[in-house]
Amino acid sequence: MSYDHKSIEKKWQDKWDKEELYKTDDLSKKPKYYCLDMFPYPSGAGLHVGHPEGYTATDIVSRYKRMNGFEVLHPMGWDAFGLPAENYAIKTGVPPEKSTRDNIKTFKRQIKSLGLSYDWSREFATCDLDYYKWTQWFFLLFYKKGLAYRKEAKVNWCESCKTVLANEQVIDDHCERCNNQVVQKNLKQWFFKTTAYADRLVDDLEKIDFPEKLKLMQKNWIGRKEWIDITYPLKDLDREIVVSTTRPDTNFGATFVVIAPENELLNAQDDFVPKEQREEVDAYINEALKKTELERVSEGRKKSGVFTGRYAVNKLNNTKLPIYVADFVLNTVGTGMVVGVPGHDMRDFEFAKACDLPIKRVVVGPDGDTTDITDAHQVQEDAGTMINSDFLDGLEISVAISKMMDYLEEKGWGKRTIRYHLRDWLISRQRYWGTPIPIVYCDECGELPLSTDELPVVLPTDVDFKPTGESPLKGSKTFHEVTCPKCGKSGEGVKRESDTLDTFVCSSWYFFRYLDSKNEQEFCSKEKIQKWMPVDLYVGGAEHAVGHLIYSRFFTKVLYDEGLCGVDEPFKRLINQGLIMAEDGRKMSKSLGNVINPDEVVYEYGADTMRMYEMFMGPLEDSKPWDTKGIMGIKRFLDKVWGIAEKKDLEDNESEKSLEKVLIKTIKKVTEDIESLSLNTAISAMMIFLNAFQKSEAADKKSFETFLLILSPFAPHLTEEIWEKLGHKNSIFKESWPQYNEALLVEDQMEIPIQINGKVRGTIMVASDSTEEDIIALAKEVKNVQKFIEGKEIKKTIYVEGRLLNFVVI
C-alpha cells in the first residue's frame, strides 16, 4: 500500500515553516546542542546526492537531541564566493552576484524538499555585504596582531589567458581552460601567519574528538620535527653556510653540498660564486627558474646541476665538500641547502651518479653488506648499523641521530631547531568574486589598514571580468575613490588593495555568525559565543582535512587569545561522511553521465525514502556505491508502516510479551546508534521490529506509537502524518524520546550453545538461573554432544556465563 509522499511531504514542510517549529531559542534554559553541517558552495550543478548524506545524518541527530530535551542550534548558509561563479561570468557575461543568487535559490529549494530541520532565520551567504564586512574585520584584527603580512610569492600564470591560476586550475602543468603551459610569476601577496600557531594546532588535537586518521593528516601536514642547523666554514672565503637536516647521523658519509637555484647566496651581487663559475651557474639558474615546481618534479626525477666553484668544510673529518647548485633542492625547506650523502639517500645517490661524485658507505647493509655502494638497490635510508663513522660505529641509526646532535651541539658546530612543514597561509587572490582586502596604499604613507568603522569595503560592480593580466578590481573606477587614512590625501597616488581574500578566509569563521547573524555591531556577541560554542557535532567531507579544518581552528585560537571566545577549539566532535559513488562503482561525474539527481529520487520515492536510503547504504564514513534497486527496500519498509496506520484494527490492547521485548531492544539499539552515528544499523533494528510487529497476533497501538517516535528523526514527514491520523494534536517532534527499561529484557529461559573443542555441536534451552553444574549435566545428555565426548577424556570445561559452554576433549 503505497502512500502519497508528494502531498504529505509538502503539507508538513509548509506547516513546519509556518509554525517555525525548528527556530532556536537563544534564551532557552535547556542544555544546548550545536549541530553543524559544512555549508555548501552553491554551484550551478545543483545539489548532489552527496550533500543529503551528511545533512540527513545531522538532521537525525538534531531531531533526536530536541526530543531528548536539548535546545538545538542547526543552521544552514552558503559558501558563496569563489572561482566557478567568476569563470561562468567570463564565459557568459552573467555577473557572479546574479548567478550565485540564482544557484542559492535552487540549492535552498532542493534542501527544503528533504525536510531538514534548519533554523532558516539565521541563514546568510558569505557574499552578503553584512557578512563580508566582518570577514574584513577579521583581516584587520589579524593585521593588528601582526598575523597578516605581505611578501613576494610565486603564482601560477597563464600567458594566453593573461591570468593567475589557482592550483586546482592547473592540470599537469597546463592551464585548465586553454591548455597553455603554465609559468611561475612573482607577485607581492598577503599571508596569514598560521605558523605562529603550529605548536598549538598539533598539541590541541588531543583535546578534540576527530577521526584519528584526520588528526594524523593534520599532524603530518604541520610536520613538526626536530632538525639541527649545522655550520660549515667555506674554503677560500671567510664566511660560513648553515645547512639544516633531520639526519645528521650519516654526516661522515657526506661528499658534497647542494644548494637550491633560488637561494639568495647565488645572487650576482654576492661573492659566494667565484667569477670563473658565474656564467655557468647563471645559465643553470635561468633554466631552472623557468620551470614550474611541477615540472621540476615530473622530469622523471632525473638529476642535473652544476658546480658553484665553492667548497664547504665538514669539520667532523676535515673533508672538502664541493658545493653544487641543483633544482631538486627546494629553497623553502630547511635553509635551502642539503648535505649530500649519496650512500644513504636515493636523491643524493642519483645526483652523485649524474655528476660523477664519490659515494661513501656509512651504514651496514641488511645482509651485512659492507662493500662499496655502486648500485641503487644498496642505498639504504632509514634503518641499519653505523660504520666508518668514528664515534657512531656500531650504533643503530635512530640512536646515532641524537648522539650526533649532542656531539655537534657540544662542539658548537650545530644547534637543534624545531621546524615545520606547515607554511604561512597565502590569502590573497588576483580575483574579482571575493572579499576585498581593507588596505590602502598611499604614495606618501605606504601600506595602511583601514579602521574598522570604515568597513565594509564594498565589492564594486563596474568591473570587467575578462582577464587582463591584473586583478579585476584594479580596473574599477569607483573602487579606488578613497582617502589616505593617515595624510588624508586622495586621488592619484592613493589606491586600495585590489586583490581579494581566499574564500577559505570566509569559511574560517562562519560557524560564529550563525549564533548572531543579524548583529550589526559585532561579528557575534560574546554572550552568544559563551552560550553556543563549541560546535558539538560537525559533519562534512574529508577533503577539508588540512584546509578549512586547520584554518577554522587557527581563527578560533586567535579569537581565544584576544579574549573574544572562551574556547580555543571550535569543533568538539567531527565526522567525515564518505563519498557516494555511482552505480558503476566510479565517482559520479557529469562527463561519465552517471550522476544521480536528488530531485528525481525525491520526486519518485519521496524525501523520507531518500533520507533513509542514504543512511541505510552503509556506515556514514565509508564510501559506497548508489543502488537504485536498493531504494525499493526502504520504500517497502515505509509503505508497510503506512499500511499499519491505515488498518483500523490497531487496538489499545496489552502488547505481547515477546513484542514488548523486541521494542525495548529496538529503542535501546536506535538510541545508541544515533549517539554513535551508526545509522545503518539503527534502520536494520527498526526493520526487525516492524517484521515482528506484523507477525504479532496482538500488535497494539501503544507499541506502534513508540516505534513511530524512534522512526520520526529518520522519516519526519511520514511519522508526523501518521501521528496526526492517530489523533494527536501536537507535532510528533514535541514528544519526548522513549525511555526503555532494560530490566524487562531479562528472559526466564536462555539458549546455550554447546561446543566441543570450539565447534558448536548442539544447543540447549535452560532456565536463566541455572547453575554451571546444571548446564554441564544437561549438555552431556545431548545426543550429538555424546557422540563427540564418548570414550574421550574431558580435559577442560569452559562456561561463559549465559553465553556458551565448551568441552575440551582429547
Added chain:
RNA sequence: GGGAGUGUGGCGGAAUGGUAUACGCGUUGGACUUAAAAUCCAAUGGUCUUAUGACCUUGAGGGUUCGAGUCCCUCCACUCCCACCA
C-alpha cells in the same frame, strides 16, 4: 617514495575474542490475478547426505587461544592522503 586504511554470500553490508553471513537488494519457488505489476508466504554461502547430520568457508599462509572475521607475524590485492620535505 612516505603515511593511513580496507579485504566477509551474486550485491550493499552486520557481528563487546564466544552459535559468521543480522537487515536490505537480487534470485528461485508458491499464493493472489485472465495476465502483468504491486503485495503476501517460503527458500537462498559451498560440497556431501534419505534424514539426523558431516566437512569446508570472512584475500593467502603461519602463530597466540579452550575458542579468531576480530589479536600477532609474513605475503597479496585494492583505496585514500602526502610527496625530490633532506
